[in-house]
Amino acid sequence: MWRNKRVGVLLGGPSSEREISLKTGGAIVAALREKGYEVVELDLDENTATRLREEKIDVVFNALHGKWGEDGCVQGMLEVLRVPYTGSGVTGSAVGMDKVVSKSLFAALGLDTPDYQVVTAENLEESAAAGSPFGYPVVTKPAAEGSSVGISIVTEAGQWRPALELALANDERCLVERYVAGRELSVAVLGVEPLGIVEVRPKQMEGEAISFYDYKHKYTKGMTEYFTKPEGIDKDVVQRSEQIAVAACRAILAEGICRVDLILDEDKNLWLLEVNTIPGMTELSLVPMIARDWRGIDFADLVEKTLNTARCKVGA
Numbered sequence: 306m307w308r309n310k311r312v313g314v315l316l317g318g319p320s321s322e323r324e325i326s327l328k329t330g331g332a333i334v335a336a337l338r339e340k341g342y343e344v345v346e347l348d349l350d351e352n353t354a355t356r357l358r359e360e361k362i363d364v365v366f367n368a369l370h371g372k373w374g375e376d377g378c379v380q381g382m383l384e385v386l387r388v389p390y391t392g393s394g395v396t397g398s399a400v401g402m403d404k405v406v407s408k409s410l411f412a413a414l415g416l417d418t419p420d421y422q423v424v425t426a427e428n429l430e431e432s433a434a435a436g437s438p439f440g441y442p443v444v445t446k447p448a449a450e451g452s453s454v455g456i457s458i459v460t461e462a463g464q465w466r467p468a469l470e471l472a473l474a475n476d477e478r479c480l481v482e483r484y485v486a487g488r489e490l491s492v493a494v495l496g497v498e499p500l501g502i503v504e505v506r507p508k509q510m511e512g513e514a515i516s517f518y519d520y521k522h523k524y525t526k527g528m529t530e531y532f533t534k535p536e537g538i539d540k541d542v543v544q545r546s547e548q549i550a551v552a553a554c555r556a557i558l559a560e561g562i563c564r565v566d567l568i569l570d571e572d573k574n575l576w577l578l579e580v581n582t583i584p585g586m587t588e589l590s591l592v593p594m595i596a597r598d599w600r601g602i603d604f605a606d607l608v609e610k611t612l613n614t615a616r617c618k619v620g621a
Contacts, residue, residue: 313362318349320371330368394618447476492550499547501599533598
């Protein structure tokens with residue numbers, strides 16, 4: 306679809322996830338060049354709109370993670386410039402990035418998601434003094450960050466206030482979420498088609514009460530085990546996981562390639578955590594792993610398939 310067109314890959318940017326975006330973008334650039342595309346790398350800054358015009362970019366592959374690139378900001382700029390791009394539009398990007406808004410939608414649509422409350426700087430003192438509304442362990446995370454930046458699993462009262470402060474240092478709101486023990490699953494979705502699942506098992510680190518898939522586990526080789534055909538997870542669980550993932554993507558108006566994270570508890574209940582509208586595309590990333598092992602789609606083909614979903618969403 307975009308053969309013989311100039312493809313701009315947006316990567317880097319000023320967010321806390323810059324390093325990962327550079328890795329994702331670099332892998333995408335290499336894959337597209339391997340496929341014979343003419344690719345221009347664009348590190349997001351205040352001159353990006355000008356560069357898009359100067360470089361005569363026909364279509365953008367958005368490889369940005371985090372604020373400004375994943376939350377609807379860049380998407381709005383691209384809509385104004387009428388440059389087609391991969392991924393979700395302004396609304397889907399903004400809602401997907403905002404865990405509070407997305408969880409509200411999930412709950413309204415009857416999709417099971419862990420109970421939650423919101424803490425802000427204004428009610429920090431009161432919340433810190435009151436302790437966790439869900440007991441311990443409990444999860445605290447910035448409302449609008451990715452790559453598990455600023456997330457904590459609080460296992461005792463003494464960790465409560467520091468965890469709130471860590472989350473609020475990364476966002477204006479802290480999402481406090483009931484902890485659900487279970488197996489961590491992720492589903493890859495391309496458009497409205499689920500590609501399969503993977504289970505992630507973070508290794509226990511010294512001093513950790515509970516291991517979870519945080520930034521260090523995600524991006525450090527050897528820190529996590531991955532199982533695309535996990536034992537003890539039958540076809541029914543896979544099917545339900547995929548159905549929930551597609552429903553979640555539709556709920557937030559997500560497009561393109563997405564990753565949906567869930568928890569499978571001991572009673573085989575599935576709990577929806579979030580939709581990642583621009584999932585990582587590095588050697589350790591989950592979506593390429595799922596596409597390869599479930600559908601036989603290699604990385605370069607997956608990148609090309611994702612590129613072919615690019616479009617302008619406003620007035621299309």
